[in-house]
Amino acid sequence: MDRRIEDYGLIGDTQTAALVGRDGSIDWLCLPRFDSAAIFAALLGTEDHGRWRLAPAGEVTRTERRYQGDDLVLETTFHTADGTVRIIDFMPVRGQSPDIVRIVEGVHGAVPMRMDMTLRFEYGSVLPWVRQDGNALVAIAGPTAVWLRTPVQTRGENFSTVADFTVEEGDRIPFVLTWRESHKSPPKPVDPERALRDTTAWWAKWLSRGTVPDSPWAPLIRRSLITLKALTYAPTGGIVAAPTTSLPEQPGGVRNWDYRFCWLRDATMTLQALMYAGFAQEAEDWHHWLLRAIAGDPAKIQIMYGVAGERRLSEYVADWLPGFDGHPVRIGNAAVDQFQLDVYGEVMDALYQARLMGSGTGESTWALQRALMGIVAQRWQEPDEGIWEVRGDPQHFTHSKLMAWVAADRAVKSVEKFGVEGPVDDWRALREEIREDILQKGWDSDRSTFTQYYGSEELDAALLMIPLVGFLPADDDRVRGTVAAIEKGLLIDGFVRRYTQRHDIDTDGLPPGEGAFLACTFWLADNYVLMGRTDEARQIFDRLTELCNDLGLLSEEYDPVGHRMLGNFPQAFSHVPLINTARTLAGGHTHQR
Structure with a gap:
């Protein structure tokens, strides 16, 4: 796999951070702190050591990315023969628990999409149990648990969680991953759109306190x-x-x-x-x-x-x-x-x-x-x-x-x-x-x-x-x-x-x-x-x-x-x-x- 360090973007919540690849894959994430064990460690290994890829199912002809503004809200836009789709990735400033929010936005056309989440705790060494918990999917191993909430139907495949769906122009389909200690009750659901507004507002307010000539x-x-x-x-x-x-x-x-x-x-x-x-x-x-x-x-x-x-x-x-x-x-x-x-x-x-x-x-x-x-x-x-x-x-x-x-x-x-x-x-x-x-x-x-x-x-x-x-x-x-x-x-x-x-x-x-x-x-x-x-x-x-x-x-x-x-x-x-x-x-x- 030909990877370069510069292919990654940063999202974070001022307590930990994730690296998101140009291909739409989160390959590094330590929770709940910077120095905690990674639940996605593909950055230092292969996809089998944990990653979360969200991207078009077919061939991508061009990719663009940027931060929405002076913030840590990352936009990755994929162009395909079927149309254009945008992935909006961010981590809301920490509330009850750390969250990663990913919103799939249909720009034009109808684009078949693929989600592939391979969860491996302790730097890729631990395969968690995965089960359905109401409207969420929960993965647990030892002290660590994560919840995935999305309206998209998911299924297990080769020890990963996958989903196939199509995004049409105007669609905004959310995926929210939340970490919590495994012995605690499930975290409260996050409203993805509200979290997006709050996150951009937080960064704008923070930057306004300083002076850049x-x-x-x-x-x-x-x-x-x-x-x-x-x-x-x-x-x-x-x-x-x-x-x-x-x-x-x-x-x-x-x-x-x-x-x-x-x-x-x-x-x-x-x-x-x-x-x-x-x-x-x-x-x-x-x-x-x-x-x-x-x-x-x-x-x-x-x-x-x-x-x-x-x-x-x-x-x-x-x-x-x-x-x-x-x-x-x-x-x-x-x-x-x-x-x-x-x-x-x-x-x-x-x-x-x-x-x-x-x-x-x-x-x-x-x-x-x-x-x-x-x-x-x-x-x-x-x-x-x-x-x-x-x-x-x-x-x-x-x-x-x-x-x-x-x-x-x-x-x-x-x-x-x-x-x-x-x-x-x-x-x-x-x-x-x-x-x-x-x-x-x-x-x-x-x-x-x-x-x-x-x-x-x-x-x-x-x-x-x-x-x-x-x-x-x-x-x-x-x-x-x-x-x-x-x-x-x-x-x-x-x-x-x-x-x-x-x-x-x-x-x-x-x-x-x-x-x-x-x-x-x-x-x-x-x-x-x-x-x-x-x-x-x-x-x-x-x-x-x-x-x-x-x-x-x-x-x-x-x-x-x-x-x-x-x-x-x-x-x-x-x-x-x-x-x-x-x-x-x-x-x-x-x-x-």
């Missing part, structure tokens, strides 16, 4: 903001990196990771993008999530948590799933146990920015920040696994030290700007000590570039953050030298790779090979703007935005050889820099603090 990129910015909101877990304010697991960073490779968790780094960057667009409530919700998640001993802060703040995210391989273009399929993420020094800088910076915006000013927040600074002072000289979560030996990553400097810098500025209390002289001294350490040990004067880690010759695109966080100005010769080195060593086919990968280098403990990293390419464009190379920045930005699929969605990486998306999808870590770079090009926020 007029620019050529305003539609892409709005779509990215909506995508980021879709990745927030509404009950807690946590923000997941992506709604998927194990979409490969290299076809047939092993760099397949579970991203359905809340990375402090990703969440802080997402928070900043939302905050500067005027979404203060998201900032407040995330702030409360953070305080709850890391409550207890600050020395035991993790780099990631579950959507409600869970700490144990043990990793295992779901070996019954063949994977998307290769194995393995990983559930959970062992990187949860890593020490990543840069996270402290990200959190300190995010809370500093929130304070600038009038949020996160409570005593408990500053007490947390002071505790975090104690850890930075104690551990900044230790090696760590870094921003790229290497699974090789820890190193003294230059970017990690940079972000430790950011932590100290934001602590000092918080005292100076807001009058909060703290050992500011100690923090100033720490800031200078880290700065001198980076300039002496992270700089390669022979090659005129900062290096990936102290004493190495490798490059790292994360060092493009040096001028963006205010460590050195963009016109500094050391910044220019680093950018030039990255252009020479990591810029391939117009896109930036994360870091040097060769068979004779074992920095990350994995075989070399992956796609170009989209966030790093956006960072290069930001550097160009700060250097006055605006035309080049615009060229890079245009090249990046052309990678968005027809729905405006981006994955984590891109294969410039195979011309296809790679990595988990849609990826917050790609949509955040899209927003930031668009604002930079428009003369707004430039990252510098």
Whole structure:
């Protein structure tokens, strides 16, 4: 089966999300949360691992799709020899239970349709019992149950539920799938048309709270903001990196990771993008999530948590799933146990920015920040696994030290700007000590570039953050030298790779090979703007935005050889820099603090 990541669209209810293929098949859905087990897992296997396809029974001559507006209501229009039909897919903002609503609309002609629902719980490994329950079909296995309600007559066939029907012009035929714990009473029926109106109204109201300046990129910015909101877990304010697991960073490779968790780094960057667009409530919700998640001993802060703040995210391989273009399929993420020094800088910076915006000013927040600074002072000289979560030996990553400097810098500025209390002289001294350490040990004067880690010759695109966080100005010769080195060593086919990968280098403990990293390419464009190379920045930005699929969605990486998306999808870590770079090009926020 020739599938591409970009063939999928996103629907969601700000608690979980589904991926809908261009062919009308929902191939990924975890219920009731982002990190719950999937009931449709064909994305990582075959149709036998669970999917819900709704499409014309005959040949499709052309397919178009779009979101109805600035929302997550997906329309897929199929053209056939018999006529045209439209599938409207959405998830109502969560009420009593999570629902997926699919409305089949006859546009013209009379189109024979086929519905094929293969329910497989626990990531495709469990075949549920299916029975009729009044006007609904219910499937149950263990703690999980789902109800399908539709006026169409269904039947069982080869351990799937199927239906054949014809849609004529003007028809609107609904299908509603609802999840509920199996020990509870059946969920109340959903009125599909009312749910549609409520869903479009909810997204319109939400988007109206923010501000997107007029620019050529305003539609892409709005779509990215909506995508980021879709990745927030509404009950807690946590923000997941992506709604998927194990979409490969290299076809047939092993760099397949579970991203359905809340990375402090990703969440802080997402928070900043939302905050500067005027979404203060998201900032407040995330702030409360953070305080709850890391409550207890600050020395035991993790780099990631579950959507409600869970700490144990043990990793295992779901070996019954063949994977998307290769194995393995990983559930959970062992990187949860890593020490990543840069996270402290990200959190300190995010809370500093929130304070600038009038949020996160409570005593408990500053007490947390002071505790975090104690850890930075104690551990900044230790090696760590870094921003790229290497699974090789820890190193003294230059970017990690940079972000430790950011932590100290934001602590000092918080005292100076807001009058909060703290050992500011100690923090100033720490800031200078880290700065001198980076300039002496992270700089390669022979090659005129900062290096990936102290004493190495490798490059790292994360060092493009040096001028963006205010460590050195963009016109500094050391910044220019680093950018030039990255252009020479990591810029391939117009896109930036994360870091040097060769068979004779074992920095990350994995075989070399992956796609170009989209966030790093956006960072290069930001550097160009700060250097006055605006035309080049615009060229890079245009090249990046052309990678968005027809729905405006981006994955984590891109294969410039195979011309296809790679990595988990849609990826917050790609949509955040899209927003930031668009604002930079428009003369707004430039990252510098």
